[in-house]
Amino acid sequence: MKKAGDLLQTFLRRFLSFPNSNKTRKMEDMLGRYCYNPSLRWNPEVEEYFIKAYGADHFSRISIALTHPSCYSCLRVNTLYSTSDAVIQKLVAIMEETEPGNANDNLSKCESNVVGAGLKQKGCLKETNITQDMDYCNKATDALKENLKTRSISKCQFPGLDYVVFVGGSGPHMIDYGNTHYRPPKEVIVSRKCAEAVLRGAQVYVPGVVACSAHVEKGDTIAVSAAVEQPGLDGGWGIGITRGTVLQGLETDPLYFERNGLYIGKGTAMMSRAGMFRVSEGVAVDMNHRVFNLPSFRDVLEGEIFLQNLPSIVTAHVLDPQMGERILDMCAAPGGKTTAIAILMKDKGEVVAVDRSHNKVMDIQKLAAEMGLNCITTYKLDALKAVCRRNESYSTTDLSFGKQNGDVTIQNSDMCSHVERDSSVGPERVNADRSCMENASNCNEKANERRYVSKADIRKNIRKVRNGPGRNQCNGDRVQNSKGFSPNSFDRVLLDAPCSALGLRPRLFAGEETILSLRNHAKYQRRMFDQAVQLARSGGVIVYSTCTINPGENEALVRYALDTYEFLSLAQQYPSIGGPGLVGRCEFSDGYIEEWLRPGEEKLVQRFDPSSSLDTIGFFIAKFGVGSKDGLTRENPAI
Numbered sequence: 001m002k003k004a005g006d007l008l009q010t011f012l013r014r015f016l017s018f019p020n021s022n023k024t025r026k027m028e029d030m031l032g033r034y035c036y037n038p039s040l041r042w043n044p045e046v047e048e049y050f051i052k053a054y055g056a057d058h059f060s061r062i063s064i065a066l067t068h069p070s071c072y073s074c075l076r077v078n079t080l081y082s083t084s085d086a087v088i089q090k091l092v093a094i095m096e097e098t099e100p101g102n103a104n105d106n107l108s109k110c111e112s113n114v115v116g117a118g119l120k121q122k123g124c125l126k127e128t129n130i131t132q133d134m135d136y137c138n139k140a141t142d143a144l145k146e147n148l149k150t151r152s153i154s155k156c157q158f159p160g161l162d163y164v165v166f167v168g169g170s171g172p173h174m175i176d177y178g179n180t181h182y183r184p185p186k187e188v189i190v191s192r193k194c195a196e197a198v199l200r201g202a203q204v205y206v207p208g209v210v211a212c213s214a215h216v217e218k219g220d221t222i223a224v225s226a227a228v229e230q231p232g233l234d235g236g237w238g239i240g241i242t243r244g245t246v247l248q249g250l251e252t253d254p255l256y257f258e259r260n261g262l263y264i265g266k267g268t269a270m271m272s273r274a275g276m277f278r279v280s281e282g283v284a285v286d287m288n289h290r291v292f293n294l295p296s297f298r299d300v301l302e303g304e305i306f307l308q309n310l311p312s313i314v315t316a317h318v319l320d321p322q323m324g325e326r327i328l329d330m331c332a333a334p335g336g337k338t339t340a341i342a343i344l345m346k347d348k349g350e351v352v353a354v355d356r357s358h359n360k361v362m363d364i365q366k367l368a369a370e371m372g373l374n375c376i377t378t379y380k381l382d383a384l385k386a387v388c389r390r391n392e393s394y395s396t397t398d399l400s401f402g403k404q405n406g407d408v409t410i411q412n413s414d415m416c417s418h419v420e421r422d423s424s425v426g427p428e429r430v431n432a433d434r435s436c437m438e439n440a441s442n443c444n445e446k447a448n449e450r451r452y453v454s455k456a457d458i459r460k461n462i463r464k465v466r467n468g469p470g471r472n473q474c475n476g477d478r479v480q481n482s483k484g485f486s487p488n489s490f491d492r493v494l495l496d497a498p499c500s501a502l503g504l505r506p507r508l509f510a511g512e513e514t515i516l517s518l519r520n521h522a523k524y525q526r527r528m529f530d531q532a533v534q535l536a537r538s539g540g541v542i543v544y545s546t547c548t549i550n551p552g553e554n555e556a557l558v559r560y561a562l563d564t565y566e567f568l569s570l571a572q573q574y575p576s577i578g579g580p581g582l583v584g585r586c587e588f589s590d591g592y593i594e595e596w597l598r599p600g601e602e603k604l605v606q607r608f609d610p611s612s613s614l615d616t617i618g619f620f621i622a623k624f625g626v627g628s629k630d631g632l633t634r635e636n637p638a639i
């Protein structure tokens with residue numbers, strides 16, 4: 001999608017060009033070479049499809065919004081150990097440290113009343129990580145202080161979300177790159193992914209640098225621009241820069257014209273040009289002037305806050321988990337929604353968090369430990385095989401999670417699981433394991449208060465404790481494999497599905513997705529959804545969410561769900577702060593027809609539009625009530 005400025009620029013380049021002359025450069029400066037004004041590239045068929053879905057103007061606004069980060073950061077407070085007011089106070093205190101004596105001024109910057117002056121962090125949060133790397137932490141805190149100076153901090157006013165704190169960011173800023181008509185700035189080109197991370201607040205790390213000016217020394221001021229994929233001769237996309245290229249500041253530089261409007265800030269070189277291409281890690285450029293300023297909360301109030309997108313927080317809330325319930329988070333890593341769910345349940349009940357990646361399951365464990373949560377059990381599991389088929393003779397009646405006569409029966413979640421041990425576990429692990437085992441037995445005791453447990457379950461629990469529980473508190477070495485769970489064994493299921501991620505911001509390129517790849521995502525999601533349907537009990541709830549603007553992965557999944565499973569219905573969501581879903585259908589040139597929502601259904605889903613005033617990522621949430629599955633057995637193909 002070419003913007004007017006781009007078209008004018010192309011025109012001037014082609015028809016008024018004065019090769020290598022200062023006039024050319026002057027013209028380009030005027031038209032905004034050294035600025036941030038990207039145009040998002042899409043696969044042409046995908047672009048056509050989205051224009052049909054949204055209309056040209058709306059899709060153009062979405063495309064522009066996707067290239068910018070949200071103008072605020074969203075912090076979810078761990079309400080088990082803190083409050084929004086306490087967090088706001090602590091952030092204000094960080095500001096005060098920077099500007100002593102300005103306490104009142106700073107307080108007035110907060111939009112909400114800061115109450116609860118004496119609130120202190122309860123003793124459960126880990127102090128160790130904060131002190132482990134004081135240097136890094138001090139740097140992070142300094143950066144945060146710097147950032148908070150001009151920020152507004154406010155408690156979220158949406159009903160039910162008072163545990164969310166907003167911290168305002170700023171941008172886009174005009175940056176003086178120090179270029180003159182005779183002397184271009186020293187610069188680096190970074191990879192597109194690196195640039196997107198920098199726009200979110202990261203530094204430029206060595207692996208992200210692809211090209212650099214000659215004679216750059218440590219301490220030099222460096223302009224940073226992004227190398228974004230361009231159409232290749234083969235019909236694909238490519239960057240076309242060799243790592244280590246020397247930039248001359250001339251039109252002969254790689255992507256010279258393509259980088260117009262892709263300047264994301266400037267910073268101080270932390271090493272020489274030679275160093276950037278010799279070492280394998282470290283900060284290459286310390287970004288001190290950014291197009292967008294968003295505070296980084298890394299290592300700040302660890303365990304007390306979690307940086308999370310607003311729609312993700314809403315998703316966990318919409319699931320409405322209740323204390324004592326058994327919840328499945330089917331694609332859980334890194335655990336943002338898992339921990340939100342556990343906190344909403346006040347850490348009472350069981351949240352089973354699965355992901356197919358071993359390392360990502362460890363990330364969930366670490367996050368759960370950091371947030372002091374005990375009710376989370378993690379497993380490595382392919383969500384496409386989440387239903388345990390070991391007992392082939394099941395029927396829905398005898399496996400249902402019934403609550404008759406106050407007697408609750410449940411299948412033990414690890415009945416199909418085993419521990420994957422790391423043979424390199426050293427002696428220091430043994431102590432950790434012991435505390436894990438204590439933890440597990442506490443958890444088991446807690447769980448037993450509310451469950452009928454069969455002798456077989458007790459035997460399995462003993463085995464589990466002997467092997468080590470693989471629970472969240474034992475970071476690091478082990479992940480339990482699961483072979484799946486019994487049908488109807490969960491009260492609520494969250495399927496935060498892997499998707500095309502076309503709602504994530506900021507984004508500098510969107511051309512990698514084709515119509516075919518979008519359809520493949522949708523197929524994958526339907527197969528996962530089929531598993532979710534089998535695992536949720538009658539009377540239970542399924543929440544489905546994605547971070548994409550693609551209706552094929554959103555509204556079309558809802559259509560599939562409602563048309564395939566007659567016992568599913570769309571449920572009202574709380575809170576409901578997103579927009580309505582898309583009603584209608586799309587006919588493709590190959591004859592494929594994609595059905596979306598029917599009139600009346602659109603208000604029961606939430607669609608977060610990146611171009612709306614909420615200024616969030618693109619996101620979609622659907623909530624289903626699971627009606628009675630009575631009479632549905634394996635013979636009945638509906639389940």
Ligand SMILES: C[S@@+](CC[C@H](N)C(=O)[O-])C[C@H]1O[C@@H](n2cnc3c(N)ncnc32)[C@H](O)[C@@H]1O
Pocket residue numbers: 312330331332333334335336337338354355356357360381382383384496497498499
């Ligand atoms: C959108 S992310 C989940 C984010 C997470 N719910 C959160 O809020 O932190 C999707 C996750 O699905 C996982 N995934 C992809 N395919 C999977 C599969 N077949 N089974 C289980 N997990 C899968 C990915 O590893 C990824 O972590």
